[in-house]
Amino acid sequence: MKHTFFAFIILSLAACANPPASVAGADTAAPVRAVYQGFAKGDIAAITARMSPDVIWNEAEGFKYADGNPYRGPDAIVAGVFARIGADWNGFAASPVKYIKDGNTIAVLGRYTASNKATGKPLNAQFVHVWTVDEGKITHFQQYTDTAQWTAVMGE
Numbered sequence: 001m002k003h004t005f006f007a008f009i010i011l012s013l014a015a016c017a018n019p020p021a022s023v024a025g026a027d028t029a030a031p032v033r034a035v036y037q038g039f040a041k042g043d044i045a046a047i048t049a050r051m052s053p054d055v056i057w058n059e060a061e062g063f064k065y066a067d068g069n070p071y072r073g074p075d076a077i078v079a080g081v082f083a084r085i086g087a088d089w090n091g092f093a094a095s096p097v098k099y100i101k102d103g104n105t106i107a108v109l110g111r112y113t114a115s116n117k118a119t120g121k122p123l124n125a126q127f128v129h130v131w132t133v134d135e136g137k138i139t140h141f142q143q144y145t146d147t148a149q150w151t152a153v154m155g156e
Contacts, residue, residue: 048074
């Protein structure tokens with residue numbers, strides 16, 4: 001009986017020191033970091049693999065690519081946003097600078113850089129991305145950026 005009691009205490013203490021991810025909270029920023037790594041490599045499949053099948057994606061209001069807001073699902077995002085960016089820009093990069101985490105919401109501050117294919121003008125615009133991650137998948141995205149700079153660089 002005495003050994004059983006001590007075994008119970010030891011197992012209980014071990015569980016407290018290393019609680020399961022569902023209790024401790026998984027690294028909700030990991031899928032978001034993986035998306036930026038996918039962007040850097042141009043690996044769209046790696047990006048969409050991190051998304052929930054019913055992800056909701058919003059580009060900044062007044063932005064050229066916001067005409068499909070809200071985009072629903074990875075296929076709509078790829079066709080409505082990623083493919084169009086690829087068609088309009090050379091060397092496009094979304095570079096995160098800082099991650100701010102609050103529960104399952106991750107805000108990322110960073111910069112977009114590229115050159116516009118039509119005008120040849122460079123882009124260097126701030127962004128804030130707000131991501132929601134549930135059960136290891138991205139379920140929501142909201143972009144904020146300097147849409148006036150984008151428009152000026154595109155000559156529109």
